[in-house]
Amino acid sequence: MRIAHVMAGAPMGGAEAFFERLCLAQHAAGEQVLAVIRRDPGRAARLRAGGLAPVELGFGGYLDLRTGPALAAVLARFRPQVVVAWQNRAARFAPRGPWTLVGRLGGYYDLRYYRRCDHLVGNTRALREWFVAQGWPRERAHFVPNFAHDLAGAAPAALPPAPAGTRWLLALGRLHPNKGFDVLLRALALLPPEARLALAGEGPERAALERLARALGVAERVAFLGWRQDVGALLAACAVFVCPSRHEPLGNVVLEAWSAARPVVAAAAQGPSELIRDGATGLLVPREDAAALAGAIGGLLADPARAAMLAAAGRAEFERAHAEAPVLARWRAFLHAVAPATTAVGPG
Template sequence: MKLMQMLLSQSEAGAETYFEKVAAALAKDASITQRLVIEEQPSREKRLQASGVDFSTLPMGKVKKPLFYNYSLKKHVKEFEPDLIVTWVNRASRKCPSTSAVVVGRLGGYYDIKNYKKCDHLIVNTPDLVHHVVSNGWPETKVSMISNFGDLPETLEISSSLPEIPTGHKVLLALGRLHQKKAHDTIIKALPMIPDATLLIAGTGELENELKSLADSLGVSERVKFLGLRKDIRQLFDLADVCVFPSRFEPLGNVVLEAWATNTPIVAASSTGPAWLITHNENGLLFDIDDVNACASEVNRVLSDTALADKLTESGFAEFNNNFSMDVIVNKYKNLFETLIKEKKERS
């Protein structure tokens, strides 16, 4: 199978990070000849090279992009002659050149399906997203639900210095963009009620100064460490006693899957994705969105009850292993791709 995956984005957000994880996983499969098409971006290129992923780049910059971007995109598709193309995020799906390959759009959010007119099939990662695309006119027979995997490939990790943690402190880990949807303010507001704990926040975004001011106003600034963009997520999970995921809006929640994969207790707000994934008191703890007191209470429960923490991690890892591991999810991708390619050949 000749597989091309296309990502036309400079972002380092969740969809782009998961794109790299899928590409690294498929690069290990000898039955697949894979090539990526990505925009020039040195940090992403370095990670993909370390993972043994074959890729081509599209020119960026004020001069090169207007002149050569679209031409290069068409050229890469024509020269590789893929059997199937996966387009990630809206832009790649809109700009995918005309091709004889099967085109599969991958959605991880509630996007406008008008962006996916060039696609023959869609992959979404939650049942609610199946409902979203079908209710907006996409044929139910042309959408597949394949969720994400929680593994953290070592080849995509880039080590950074770890923060110093005060003696006797527990470590709370929060991951995600510093954006209103991610609700980092909830866990910062809860921190005064969680004694002897240091909060690590990994992510960048427009709310950084506002969140730092909030921590200062609550007298917890010395207990909150803003780490910026990190690519050593596995190391951060190893350091954490609890992962806190307070998002107000979350279609899936890769952080939940990663916590399960790393045997880290997860406490999450009951937004759509985490509420679908987590069975409260079994493989994680849930609290109502924006409920600061409940957030603090559930975190304190885990920190004070070793038996509960062990139960959550054991059940979470079992759920990950059975349903959200790299092997399980990649096999689903492969089976779907093979079926779609076969069906197209039979129609030809």
Template sequence: MSPRVMQVMAGAPHGGAELFFERLAIALADSGLDQHLVIRPDADRQRRLQAAGITPHTLPFGGRLDVKTRLGLRRLIGQLKPQVVLSWMNRATLFCPPPAGRFVQVARLGGYYDLKYYKRCDHLIGNTEDIVDYLTGQGWPAERAHHLPNFVSQRRAEPESRKAHYTPLQAPLIFALGRLHPNKGFDVLIRALTRVPDAYLWLAGEGPLRAELEALAQELGVKPRVRFLGWREDVAPLFAAADLFVCPSRHEPLGNVVLEAWAQGLPVVAADALGPGTLIEHGESGLLAPIDDPEALAKAIKAVTTQPALADRLAENGLAAFEAGHTEEKVVRAYRAFFDRVARQGD
């Protein structure tokens, strides 16, 4: 019999952790886990979860004086009696009441967060081995720090129409994906595009830098070859249309987008940020360039677009790396085993 699990997510409408929370919750439900979800009110997220047969509870998750959330979460825990409560990131963790022996409190970290927010937790999950090393390096007990990786969808789709985005059929097509934020380094990619004169760029995402990035593309003379696609829920057709995926991030603890590209069979070029630099074996499962180096990034892009054998090898090895440790089946099995183990320890 599976333990009762409550997952608590207080994240934003869009983001890598938020999307993985949805994927994991749906996959765990499909596996038969007895679980309940608590989220911020978000019509799109609620619609996606309900389409998978999950009806989440909603609470505001406001500021420190948000008594409604604090009392509401305490009430839900009392009613539903979960054996394990898994919270995602700082805010959700802070709103959880003290376990007091009633449940095992676990927090999942996708970054190098200040551990002052997690003092009441019994266990911490890091989605990379480096994050687990960070936790233990900060004094967190090794036996209570666990590496559980992410997975992404392997669903393939028909390619998005290049014609619909005014992109020549024969032009090398770069795809990039993420929040339009300084950490993601899309300004570096746009600067690199000036050194790859025949390539086009499809950039999917929204964020505070959109106007600035469009202005930069205009200033550098590459705007006619850049397509700002906005936020996209269904990215499989975009991967299918592209020739390579580029992750130019300055800061990327994991690099879900690298996993997505691998799962879609695309060769990957990435800046050597911590997450992609850990995932990618340079020259085998992708090409790495120094962070904030448009010239080196352009050189790596041109190597992939001009050497078909290299592109094929990177794509093949990337897919193999994904299948070795990041498939839905393997990650769900690891989470189920973890919940079983810590729930027994809490009995």
């Protein structure tokens, strides 16, 4: 099948990372894939390293009069059967044509950007139901999950020096209020001193989080690691993975932790609540509740057998539903179902 994926997102982010994984995996599986991206040397290099030849366009604001015609010309030359527009900006620029136009959403976005789309696909069942609640026809609303890289078996990362007996917690993500890292710092202050936090990410909240850590008296127990690419190694070095988000439409980080067989404690935001079976594949606690978060984390630190059980169950769930092979099969079935019955395509 000939598939064009269009991404105009930020250099970093969960949807952007999955876009890259999916494009490369479909290409490796023998699909004819065109990746059209907003100009980004890093993303372009990663796609090229995987065998793709990405097209880079401007994808500017409403005064950008060049990207629309350029994208239409690129798609006309490639002649895809399906075009997947990832998130608002790509959907705003993506034209109709002899292909099926799919809007791929990873959050609860304004559907006016997707008016030209034939179908919408979300990465959770809750998103699909939300599409329908907004008036989108049910028969054109779909759910296809994400997959994460299998991070099992990585050698543990070298974390900052710490006293003997330290138990590292790990949290990952953009340092933004939605991620709830302030709640996690308050929970850390309620945990025994052998619990330390490795926080990997950057963002506008870093200075505020550093101030809060000092005010809570836990600054020496928190390692702000910045953006990291060695997620598997970080997971291998931690005892518990924590996702404290106030707002989390999916939670790719949960899938990564499952793949690495690490026990997960998460706030009950939309995505983690759908992914995790509380007490079976992880632990869920109320959002904004530092005491409950500390209680769940502390319980796992004190009960290694239960932590290991949750880690094994999470790994099994990853293999069943969120590893590359089952998700690629779901995407393949979805794309074939929505593609035009007859499409003039080029060789391959």
